[in-house]
Amino acid sequence: MSKNTVDDILFGAAYYDEYMPKGEDRVETDMRLMKDAGINVIRIAESTWSTCEPQPGEFDFSHVDRALDAAHAAGIKVIVGTPTYAVPTWLVKMHPDVLAVTPNGPGKYGARQIMDIVNPAYRFYGERVIRRLIAHVANHPAVIGYQVDNETKYYDSCSADMQTLFVKYLRGKFNDDLTELNNHFGLDYWSNRINSWEDFPDVTASINQSLRGEFDRFRRTQVAEFLAWQADIVREYARDDQFVTQNFDFEWRGYSYGVQPAVNHFEAQTAVNIAGVDIYHPTEDELTGKEIAFGGDMTRSIKDGANYIVLETEAQGQHGWLPFPGQLRLQAYSHLAGGADGVMYWHWHSIHNSFETYWKGLLSHDLEPNPTYEEAGVFGREIAAPEVGGRLRHLRKRNRVAIMVNNESLSALEWFRIETGFPDGVGPNYNDVVRRVYDALFELNVECDFIPVDAPARKLAQYEMIVTPALYCAPESTLAALRGFVEAGGHLVSTLRSFVTDDEVTVWHDRAPHMLTDVFGLTYNQFTRPKNVGLTFGEAFGGSDDPALSGAQSAVLIELLKPAEGTDVLASYDHYAWKDYAAITRHAFGAGTAEWIGTLLDPAVMKAVLHEAVTSAGIESAGQGLAGQVTVRQGVNERGETVTYLLNYSAQPVSISSPVAGEVVVGGRQIVTAGTAEDDLTVGPAAGTRVEIGNAMTIGPWNLVVIAG
Secondary structure (H helix, E strand, O other): OOOOOOOEEEEEEEOOOOOOOOOOOOOHHHHHHHHHHOOOOEOOOOHHHHHOEEOOOOOOOOHHHHHHHHHHHHHOEEEEEOOOOOHHHHHHOOHHEHHHOOOOOOOOOOOOOOOOOOHHHHHHHHHHHHHHHHHHOOOOOOEEEEEEOOOOOOOOOOHHHHHHHHHHHHHHHHOHHHHHHHHHHHHHHOOOOOOOOHHHHOOOOOOOOHHHHHHHHHHHHHHHHHHHHHHHHHHHOOOOOOOEEEOOEEEEEOOEEEEOOOOHHHHHHOOOOOOEEOOOOHHHHHOOOOOHHHHHHHHHHHOOOOEEEEEEOOOEEEEOOOOOOOOHHHHHHHHHHHHHEEEEEOEOOOOOOOOOOOOOOOOOOOOOOOHHHHHHHHHHHHHHHHHHHHHHHEEEEOEEEEEEEOOHHHHHHHHHHOOOOOOOOOOHHHHHOOOOOOOOHHHHOOOEEEEEEEOHHHOOOOEEEEEEOOOOOOHHHHHHEEEEEEOOEEEEEEOOOOOOOOOOEEEEOOOOOOOOOHHHHHOOOOEOOOOOEEEEEOOHHOOOOOOOOOOOEOEEEEEEEEEEOOEEEEEEEEEEEEEEEEEEEEEEEEEEEEEEEOEOOOOOHHHHHHHHHHHHHHOOOOOOOHHHOEEEEEEEOOOOEEEEEEOOOOOOEEEEOOOOOOEEEEOEEEEEEEEEEEEEEEHHOOOOOOOOOOOEEEEOOOEEEEOOO
């Protein structure tokens, strides 16, 4: 049995003795500097296959041993990564087919994550290096866990191996019945019908999203299988007091943004004991906390609320991410506020060659202490104290709102873009709608979980409100579960382009929304791109005189909603051609309500609409009254105390009344230019202070206060 939790809050960095400049023997110095900063864990070996197996069957673990022994001597724990996400040159020379073929053509050696994860040669040599490495390190006392692979995806592989396996999968799914497959996916269109399995075409250029989407779904299952395959090998050698993790990541827009297109995290998480995650985000004047919260909420949710480890986040990061004084400490606590039990940086030192030379770590290229390193030490020493770390670890949440997501909708809305209906890259995608909803809730201090589209009714019943942003694809079982959720007293909020197709991208051919017209009390069968289409809000919003809604416009698409009798019209379209249609509605059904948002709202209007929705649903939290001033995140610690994080993501001090009573666990501290901390009551009450509800406090710029009570 592997461990499913960590003993203490982990704080550390990725460390690669292999990457040090020639002649630099830094390992003892680095461990001393880490120890001084409160770092208690490092992550090693991941991405170094060519170093530990320089030629086939020749293994050299000297760098691994140096790091392990030095860490153990310093009392620092180690997570060992399997080195399979960057293949060595000899493997590609011997087996060129290990490189993934993508729609852009055959792969070429150079970058990482360029392999075909189903390729037999890759699997053979990958298994060998995993077995040799894990057998070598498993009994070392410093090793507490293992990371299988790294940010694993299917890398857009459409190789012969991947497509052969896909056809085998389809033959099983349709019981060798090609007629059923053709009918199911609508392949008669444009003569795409397949009349013999031997004639099955290359799917790379398919124009049929049902087939394309099925291929994407199949490839996501291969990621889950690949991780389970590695984890099973590792567990053959791992001790019972060690865990297996993986660093899941997200859609990348220069930083972590939204639902990962190439992995179903809810499926893939079953391979690991503790979910890990990479969360990267803008900082300096662009630090909002939203990406930290989104990544944490998603990672916590895939394991049904279990704590997770941030295996990678930035220290200095790329150009424009050098944290202002106070931000690194604020960011680290922000991860804990989401339920993280560990924060680790990529990486310890800034490397001196190759692609990530300017993705800077805690230490700069001179390998000397700097303000970012010093500030990391402020956090590290704080959470090392039992009265702090002991009260912040293993935070559990009981959120009342959930966002339902799925990869099928993401994939489908890349092909059928929301604005144009074609795969032209125009306008917002699925993740833009997801983030529009999530960001509004974040700004309202309404915490939420994520749930998969196949969540059972008993899971839905844990929440009072469920939001489905652009849930384009959903099976009838999901629609039935949502129907039951509302009927039993839940509040459902759905946006445009929800419930359009089944989970295999066949558009329903009855009144929209399929199976739910009576739940929402509306239907529609037309939609269009708006041009100068304003929104008029009803009495639920205080009328159109509400300054937050003044001049509100529809964007991207408008669904022309036809409400039934008894359905409340919360907003309508302010346009001479569309004035008779509703834009936002709410309908009572059973003991609950169902709200439909028929257009994409700008961020401020979405925030106002969701504020009204949660208020109407009777959802309240301690932090909602502070929305717009500080971010409030809460959970319950091991002692049963409610832990409240008050986070100031701004360059200005904020004066508030405490929303809770309790003891200050983490007080405001002034981080000076050098990166060190000075106690300063003007930026927050001191640790150990007792506060009551309503007590006045000031939280300094880029600062925080944590209260337990």
